[in-house]
Amino acid sequence: MSIDVHQLDAGAWISVNDSREVSVSNLWRLARQEFCGCEMADFLAEGFVEVGVDTRAIEARIAGQCIACGASGVTDWLAVGRVLDGEFRPVVPESVHIPCRRSRLARPASLE
Amino acid sequence: MSTNVEGWKDEVYGEEIREHLFEFAEEGWESIPDDEHDAWFERFKWWGLYHQRNGQESYFMMRIGTPNGVLEPGQLEVVADIADEYARGPADNPEFGGAYCDWTTRQSIQLHWIRIEDVPEIFDKLEANGLSTMQACGDSWRNIVGCPVAGKDKHEHVDAWPVAEQLHEEFKGNDAYENLPRKWKVSVTGCDEGCGQGDINDLAFEPARKEIDGEETMGFNVRVGGGLSRKEPRFARDIDVFCTPEDAPKVSAGMSALFRDHGDRDDRFNARIKFLVDEWGTEKIRNTLQEEYVEYELPSAGDDLREQYTYNAGRQDEHGDHIGVHEQPDGNYYVGLNVMVGRMGVDDVRELASLADEYGSGEVRLTQRQNVIVTDVPEGSLDAFLDEPLLEDYSPDPHPFMRGSIACTGTEFCSLSIVETKNRQVRYARWLKENVELPAGIQDFHIHLSGCTASCAQPQIADISLRGMKTRKDGEPVEAFDIGLGGGLGEDPHFADWIAMRVAADEVPGYIRNVLAAYEDESGEESFREFIAARDEEELEALAEPEETDYADPYMHNTKMTWYPYADEDEMDDRPTPARADGTPITADD
Known part of the structure; x- marks a missing residue:
């Protein structure tokens, strides 16, 4: 089944199968991360820089800032949700997430 | 790809x-x-x-x-x-x-x-009335900006209005330029006040004079690659080109074609021409324009008028913002009226149109400070116009905190914004007016509030720059701002220095009050901008603290998570959308 993923409106949100699903302005808790020196980054999502699909997981690299320490930049890949039975199930941003470097090439947007 | x-x-x-x-x-x-x-x-x-x-x-x-x-x-x-x-x-x-x-x-x-x-x-x-939405957004020539009183300004050295009109006619609906890698923002200004804000546009025509064939000629110097978005602000750069008003369309066509052909279509975050100017440098931009896109020899830049710029220049002797009563070259007057955060209810808009018709020619102009100007008012009608009740709300002589406020759309409607903006800025300005005395000599004090890094309210070029952010207060996430100080345009434009970060929205008015108090205590004859420029980051960070005051902020919660921040039932699940043409919501069962 095809999953169509875009970041749109200057990175304001992620569209999954033409439905706006993940928006900027949420706070994400990031653990085991290299984004900043905090043990647990409290990361404000300001823009989606890249999006991709890994099997059914929708992933993104997000530009933003850790509001605990002030470091700003772009995260490694983060799972923002999954597509199950054709339906997008978002993760809860304020639960703990672990950004990953990709070990293989991401499949960029608009994939079969 | x-x-x-x-x-x-x-x-x-x-x-x-x-x-x-x-x-x-x-x-x-x-x-x-x-x-x-x-x-x-x-x-x-x-x-x-x-x-x-x-x-x-x-x-x-x-x-x-x-x-x-x-x-x-x-x-x-x-x-x-x-x-x-x-x-x-x-x-x-x-x-x-x-x-x-x-x-x-x-x-x-x-x-x-x-x-x-x-x-x-x-x-x-x-x-049917000569208006259009064509290319107002999207990847093409956007609305052309300039001095809002072009053609009616005593400060004008070149009448830029016919040039702007010609560019508008030529590049709107022109299929050679309808699909560019990204937006294309152009400013054309002929006045010596600098109110066209050419410095923050992709392509800027600024007034200049040059001797050509032994004759002094008025025209424009050309700058390229300005813009404020995405924490990557750039001032437009001088490409050492002078052009006459007649040649402005040729240079415009050449520059926008160069952008069309060489802008980055693989990465929208790197697509604006400011990044191409970074990569190529101004000399390569000029050479490519000359060799591939323009069929006449481009003159080198002339003498500009930038040292005379008064608009947002950190000076207190002239506003340069066209608010108030000003004589036109034809002996009539234009009257600039302050519109808080650029928003007017429709009844007021209709009344404004009616007053413009009654007292002026019916023409109304919009400024880049989100204000309005009624033009062509005869001297004999001025007093009666100034007595109109509408001008009590839209003043020609506003308090500096009202005059200096700009705000973008914010989370009320915008996908990108992090925070509520316009209503909050109205409340900030009212509180500051009631509670903070401006230090002696300050007539202009610009506070620009932008909901995010897209910078639609142009925060980096204000005395106080507010950019939407989040922080935690008592462990709970609340709307907040990064605060910059000392930005502005003028002969030597300067982006604000970001000094107080992640300040909760309800502590921002207290911070501004404290900054102004520190300025009053510590400054001599310096303007606010000079005062900020003279201090290093550490000194500026020690200048003032954010502070809770009796200012109350009703939008501290995550307004982006509501379907509309001011609805009685504002939860996303309560949204009456999508809706049919008559407003009835379309449910999942439909």
Whole structure:
């Protein structure tokens, strides 16, 4: 089944199968991360820089800032949700997430 | 690899979008295939329609491009009528009511809550009156900006209005330039006040004089690659080109074609020409323009007038913002009126149109400070005009905190914004006016509030820059701002230095009060901008602390998570959207 993923409106949100699903302005808790020196980054999502699909997981690299320490930049890949039975199930941003470097090439947007 | 947006543009873009738009309008919102939403909403921008944010599905922002901010006699009334009839949503704004017009920082007009089914009728009404939404958004020539009183200004050395009009005519609906890698913002200014804000545009024509064939010629120096977005602000760079008003279209065509051909279509975040200027340098830009895009020899730059710039220049001897009563070269007067955060309710807009007709020529102009100007008022009518009740709310002599306030759209409608903006800025300005005495000598004090890094309110060029952010207060996430100090334009423009970070929104007025108190205590004869420039980052960080005051902020919660921040029932699940043309919500069962 095809999953169509875009970041749109200057990175304001992620569209999954033409439905706006993940928006900027949420706070994400990031653990085991290299984004900043905090043990647990409290990361404000300001823009989606890249999006991709890994099997059914929708992933993104997000530009933003850790509001605990002030470091700003772009995260490694983060799972923002999954597509199950054709339906997008978002993760809860304020639960703990672990950004990953990709070990293989991401499949960029608009994939079969 | 080109982006998905480029793919959609390859399929359908430019003027041809209109016929599809009209088909969807005829058939209704639900006729837009679900799996084509992203593509069509991206394309609709070219015709000035921007799908509103999550929770407001099926409603659009509509932008009307008014070149140089000029509304000819009769046009403002049409805009008011359209806003009254079509720009009403399912909930009112507590400050501005149920229908209103926004004057933007690019001298355009924005209406909200527009339904696609109404678009053909709105276009008919606009176009019958010489107005259009064409290329108001999207990847092409945007609304051309400039000195808002071009052609009616005693400070003017070149009448820039015919040039702006000509560029508007030539580059709107011109298929050679209808699909650029990204937006293309142009400023044309002939006055010596600097109010065209050329420094923050992709392409800027600024007044200059040059001796050509033994004769002093007035024209423009050309700058390229300015812009504020995405924490990557750039001032436009001098490419050492002078051009006459007659040659401005040739240079414009050449520069926008160069951008069309060499801008980055693989990465939209790197697409603006400011990044190409970074990469190539000004010499390569100039050489490429000369060798590949212009068929006459480009003269080197002339002598500019930048040292005379007064607008937002950190000076206190002249405002340069066109507010107040000013004599025109023909002996009539123009009167600039302050519009808080650029928003007017439709009844006020209609009254303004009527007053412009009664006292002036009927023409009204919009400024890049989100204000309005009534032109062509005879001296004998001035007193009666100034006595009109409308001017009590839209003052020609506003308090500096009112005069200096600019705010973008914010989370009320915008997908990108992090925080609520316009209503908050109104409350900030009122509180500051009531509670903070400006230090002696300060007549101009600019506070620009932008909801995010896109910088639509131009925060980096203000005395106090506010950029939307989040922080935690008592462990709970609240809306906040990064605060910058000391930005501005003028001969030597300067971006604000970001000093106080992640300040909770309800502590911002206290911070501003404390900064001004520190300035009053510690400054000598320095202007505020000089005072900031003279101190290093550490000193500035120690200058003042954020502080809670009796200012109350009703928008501290995450307004982006609401479907509309001011609705009584504001939870996303309560949203009455998407809706049919008559406003009835479409449910999942439909």
